[in-house]
Amino acid sequence: MNADEHEHDEAPRAPVPPAHEQPVTVSTARHLSRRRFLGAAASGVGLAAVGSVSGALISRSAHSAAAPARAATGAVTGSSATHQWAMVIDLRYCNGCKACTTACERYHYLHEDQTWIHVFTMQSASGEQYFMPRPCMMCEDPACVPVCPVSANFRTEEGLVLVTQQRCVGTRICMNACPYQARYFNWSAPVPAPRQPFPQEPAWPVPQVEGTVGKCVFCAAMLPSGRIPECASYCPMGVIYMGDLESDVAVNGIGNTVTLSKFLTENTAIRFKTTFGTHPRVWYITGHGQTLDTDKEVA
Amino acid sequence: MSSRVESLRPAEGVWHSAVLEPAEETTGTEEPPPAIEMVRFAAMRPVLFRPKWFWPAVGALSVVVALGFAAWVVQLRTGLGAAGYNDQAFWAIYEANLVTFIGVSYGGAVVSAILRITKTTWRAPLTRIAEATALVTLPIGMLFIIPHLGSSWKLWELIWPPYWNLSSPILWDFFAVSTYLLATCVFFYLPLVADLAIGAERLARLQTSPRRKLLYRAYRLLAGSYDGSLSQRRLLAGAIGLVAIMVIPMAVSVHSVLSFAFASSSRPGYLETIFPVYFVVAALYSGVALVVVVVAAARRLFHLEAFIERRHLVRLGFIMVALGAAYLYLTFTEYLIDSYSNTTGNAAWVYQTVLGRYWMPFWFYFVAGGVVPILVFMFRRTRNATGVVTAAALVLAAMWVKRLVIVIPPATEPLVRSPFGPTGALGLGWGTYHFTWVSISITVAMAAAIPLLLLIVFRFVPILPVAEMEELAAAAERGTTTTATVAAGPVVRPRAGNEALAGARDHAETQGDDDDE
Numbered sequence: 001m002n003a004d005e006h007e008h009d010e011a012p013r014a015p016v017p018p019a020h021e022q023p024v025t026v027s028t029a030r031h032l033s034r035r036r037f038l039g040a041a042a043s044g045v046g047l048a049a050v051g052s053v054s055g056a057l058i059s060r061s062a063h064s065a066a067a068p069a070r071a072a073t074g075a076v077t078g079s080s081a082t083h084q085w086a087m088v089i090d091l092r093y094c095n096g097c098k099a100c101t102t103a104c105e106r107y108h109y110l111h112e113d114q115t116w117i118h119v120f121t122m123q124s125a126s127g128e129q130y131f132m133p134r135p136c137m138m139c140e141d142p143a144c145v146p147v148c149p150v151s152a153n154f155r156t157e158e159g160l161v162l163v164t165q166q167r168c169v170g171t172r173i174c175m176n177a178c179p180y181q182a183r184y185f186n187w188s189a190p191v192p193a194p195r196q197p198f199p200q201e202p203a204w205p206v207p208q209v210e211g212t213v214g215k216c217v218f219c220a221a222m223l224p225s226g227r228i229p230e231c232a233s234y235c236p237m238g239v240i241y242m243g244d245l246e247s248d249v250a251v252n253g254i255g256n257t258v259t260l261s262k263f264l265t266e267n268t269a270i271r272f273k274t275t276f277g278t279h280p281r282v283w284y285i286t287g288h289g290q291t292l293d294t295d296k297e298v299a
Numbered sequence: 300m301s302s303r304v305e306s307l308r309p310a311e312g313v314w315h316s317a318v319l320e321p322a323e324e325t326t327g328t329e330e331p332p333p334a335i336e337m338v339r340f341a342a343m344r345p346v347l348f349r350p351k352w353f354w355p356a357v358g359a360l361s362v363v364v365a366l367g368f369a370a371w372v373v374q375l376r377t378g379l380g381a382a383g384y385n386d387q388a389f390w391a392i393y394e395a396n397l398v399t400f401i402g403v404s405y406g407g408a409v410v411s412a413i414l415r416i417t418k419t420t421w422r423a424p425l426t427r428i429a430e431a432t433a434l435v436t437l438p439i440g441m442l443f444i445i446p447h448l449g450s451s452w453k454l455w456e457l458i459w460p461p462y463w464n465l466s467s468p469i470l471w472d473f474f475a476v477s478t479y480l481l482a483t484c485v486f487f488y489l490p491l492v493a494d495l496a497i498g499a500e501r502l503a504r505l506q507t508s509p510r511r512k513l514l515y516r517a518y519r520l521l522a523g524s525y526d527g528s529l530s531q532r533r534l535l536a537g538a539i540g541l542v543a544i545m546v547i548p549m550a551v552s553v554h555s556v557l558s559f560a561f562a563s564s565s566r567p568g569y570l571e572t573i574f575p576v577y578f579v580v581a582a583l584y585s586g587v588a589l590v591v592v593v594v595a596a597a598r599r600l601f602h603l604e605a606f607i608e609r610r611h612l613v614r615l616g617f618i619m620v621a622l623g624a625a626y627l628y629l630t631f632t633e634y635l636i637d638s639y640s641n642t643t644g645n646a647a648w649v650y651q652t653v654l655g656r657y658w659m660p661f662w663f664y665f666v667a668g669g670v671v672p673i674l675v676f677m678f679r680r681t682r683n684a685t686g687v688v689t690a691a692a693l694v695l696a697a698m699w700v701k702r703l704v705i706v707i708p709p710a711t712e713p714l715v716r717s718p719f720g721p722t723g724a725l726g727l728g729w730g731t732y733h734f735t736w737v738s739i740s741i742t743v744a745m746a747a748a749i750p751l752l753l754l755i756v757f758r759f760v761p762i763l764p765v766a767e768m769e770e771l772a773a774a775a776e777r778g779t780t781t782t783a784t785v786a787a788g789p790v791v792r793p794r795a796g797n798e799a800l801a802g803a804r805d806h807a808e809t810q811g812d813d814d815d816e
C-alpha cells in the first residue's frame with residue numbers, strides 16, 4: 001500500500017487527514033471500543049442462531065457509519081472495563097536482538113519456532129534495513145474470532161483476544177484468517193512446564209495444549225498485577241511499551257513512562273495493515289521512512 | 300436358450316418398474332421375458348455369487364486401509380506435525396483431500412440426477428454405479444475431517460450446539476455436507492426400492508445359505524410393501540424425480556460452501572470470488588472421471604459388457620471433457636486476473652504456482668487434467684472407451700494435484716513479508732509443506748477405501764437398476780420415448796454375451812453355492 005491507499009482506506013471512517021498523518025488519540029480508541037461494545041451486544045461469543053452472523057454485519061456497518069460522529073463528540077467508551085490494553089512498538093530503537101522472542105518463549109514454554117512475538121527483518125522504501133517485532137495485534141475487529149466453529153476464540157472487555165485451548169479443535173481456520181501470521185499451532189507435544197502460578201486458562205496458556213492453536217496473549221495474566229509483558233521487560237532497547245488507553249499511560253522495560261495519546265500523536269504512530277479492517281491495538285512508531293505495508297523482508 | 304433370448308418384447312407381466320413414466324396398469328405374474336431376465340440375473344449376480352477374486356481384492360485393499368489407520372494412530376500420538384504441517388503450511392494435504400473426495404462424490408450424484416431429469420435413456424445401466432460411487436466417496440471425504448483436526452478427539456464439539464459459532468465457514472461446511480450426506484443416501488435408496496423387490500423374488504427361490512436367507516429378509520424389509528402396483532410406481536417415480544431435482548442445488552451449495560472456508564478469508568489466493576463456481580466445476584469434473592473409471596471397472600469385473608457398452612463410457616467421456624474445458628477456462632481466468640493485477644499477494648502466488656516453487660504440480664494438472672482429455676476427444680483414433688478411461692484416470696490424479704495447488708501455495712505465502720517487489724526476492728519467506736509417510740498413507744488408505752466399499756456395496760445391492768432399465772426398455776418398445784432414444788437403440792439389448800450370461804445363470808443357480816466363476 002502506498003500513502004494514497006492509506007488515505008483511501010481511512011476515508012470512510014473519518015473525513016480527516018490520512019492515517020499516517022492523522023494523530024492517533026485515545027478518543028479514536030474509545031469510539032472503537034464503543035463499537036466493540038455494540039458488536040459484543042449483537043454478536044457476543046457463543047450467541048447461537050443466525051443473529052450472530054447478521055450481528056457481525058450490523059456491527060461492522062454501524063461502525064463505519066457512526067464512528068466519525070462518535071469520534072467528533074468524543075463519546076466515552078461503552079465498555080465498563082477499567083483497562084483497554086494496547087502496545088506501542090518503537091521501531092526506531094529495535095536492533096533485532098530477539099531478546100523479546102526468547103523471553104516470551106521461555107516464559108510461556110514454547111517451542112523455538114513458536115515465535116509469538118516474531119522479529120521480522122525488513123527493508124524500508126529507502127533500502128534501509130530495520131527490524132519489526134510482531135506480536136498479536138489484539139485487533140478490535142479480529143479476523144480470527146468469527147471463523148472459529150467452536151467459539152474457542154474470544155475478545156475480552158479489556159480488548160484482549162484470547163484462545164480457549166481446551167475448546168480449540170484445531171481446524172486452523174483462524175491461522176488462515178489472521179492477516180498478521182500471528183497464530184502458531186502446537187504441531188507436536190508442547191514443551192513441558194513446571195507447576196504454574198495459575199491454572200491453564202486463556203489468559204495463562206501455559207503449558208500449551210497439543211493440537212490447538214496458540215498466540216501472544218499480551219501476558220494477560222500478569223497485567224492486572226501491574227506487570228508489563230515479558231517481551232517488554234526483556235527488551236534492552238525499550239522498544240516495546242505496554243499501554244492502557246483508559247488511563248492513557250504506557251510503560252516500557254527500561255523505565256520510561258509516557259502519556260500514551262501524546263506519545264502516539266507526537267511520533268505519528270501507525271498501525272499495521274489498516275486495509276484489513278482489523279483495527280489493531282498495536283501501534284508502530286517508525287522513523288526510517290517505513291510504510292509497513294509495502295516494506296519487504298530481506299532475510 | 301436362443302429361443303429365450305430372441306424376443307425383446309416385454310411381456311404383459313408386472314416387472315415392478317418404477318422409474319419415470321409408469322406404464323399402464325397390468326396384471327398377471329408371468330415369467331419375465333428372457334432379455335429382462337438376463338438383466339435381472341446380471342444385476343443380482345455379484346450379490347448371489349461371490350467372484351473368485353473377491354476375498355483377495357478385499358484383503359489387499361483392507362491391508363492398505365489398515366496401514367492408513369496405523370498411520371493415523373501415529374499421527375494421534377505424535378501430533379499433526381507428523382503429517383508434515385507447520386505454521387506456514389497450516390493447511391495442505393488433508394484439506395485438499397477433503398475437497399477432492401467430497402468433490403468426486405458430487406460428480407456421481409449430479410451426473411445421475413441430471414441424466415434422470417433430462418430423461419436421457421442411455422443412463423439406465425449407469426445410474427446405480429454412479430449413485431453408489433457418490434454414496435461411498437462422500438463419507439470417506441467427510442472422514443478426512445478427522446485427521447484434518449489438530450485435536451480430533453474433540454470432534455464431538457462440532458455437533459454440540461452450545462459451542463457453535465454460526466459465523467464460522469467451517470460450521471457451514473459441516474451443516475451443508477451432513478445435509479448432503481442424507482440426500483445422497485435417499486437418492487441411493489429410492490431407486491433401489493423396486494430393485495430390492497425384484498431381487499427378493501430371486502432370493503426367495505435361492506435361499507440355500509444363511510447369507511442368502513438373511514439377504515432375502517433384508518431385501519423384503521427394505522423394499523417395504525412395494526409390490527409394483529401402478530399407484531406405487533407413480534409415487535416412487537415422483538419421489539425419485541423430486542430428489543433428483545433437489546440433489547443438484549444441494550450439491551452445488553455444498554461445494555460452494557466448501558469453497559467459502561477458503562474464499563472468505565483475506566489471504567491472497569484464497570480470497571477469490573470465483574472459488575464457489577470453480578469448486579463446483581472441479582467437483583463435477585473429477586466426479587465424472589471417477590464414475591467413468593468405476594463404470595469401466597465394474598463392467599469388466601462384474602461381467603456387465605452386455606448392458607454397459609463402450610458407447611456409454613464414451614458418452615460419459617464427453618460430459619467429462621466438457622467440464623474439463625470449463626475448468627481450464629476458470630483456472631485461466633483466475634490466474635490471469637490475479638497476476639495481471641500485480642498486487643503484492645496475488646501476483647506472488649500465481650508466479651510461485653506457475654513458474655516458481657509449485658510449477659511441477661501445476662503443469663502436471665495443466666497437461667494431465669487440462670490438455671490430455673481434450674486431445675483424447677479431438678482425435679477419432681483415441682475417442683474410444685480405452686482413451687476415455689485412460690483420460691479419466693489421469694484426470695483423477697490431476698485434479699487431486701490441482702487441489703493441492705489450490706490449497707498449499709496461498710497457505711505458505713508469507714503475509715507479513717511482501718516479497719513480490721521490483722527488486723525480486725520472490726521466494727523469500729515462503730513456507731514449505733513436506734509430504735510424510737503418515738499423510739501419504741492416510742491418503743492412500745482413503746483412496747483404497749473407495750473400491751473396497753464399492754465391492755462390498757455390490758455384494759449386497761443389485762449393480763444394475765433393473766426396474767429402470769426395464770421401464771425404459773418397455774417405453775422404447777411402446778414407442779413412447781423420444782426419437783433420440785430410438786436412435787440410441789433399445790436399452791436392454793441382448794447380444795452374443797447374453798448367451799454366455801444365460802449359461803452362467805443356469806449353471807450358477809443349479810449349483811446353488813456362493814461361488815462364481
Ligand code: SF4
Nearest residue numbers: 094097098099100235
Ligand atoms: S528485544 Fe527489543 S530490541 Fe530485541 S528484537 Fe525484541 S523489540 Fe527488538
Ligand code: SF4
Nearest residue numbers: 136137139143144178
Ligand atoms: S493479530 Fe491475528 S490473531 Fe491477533 S487478534 Fe488480530 S487476527 Fe487475531
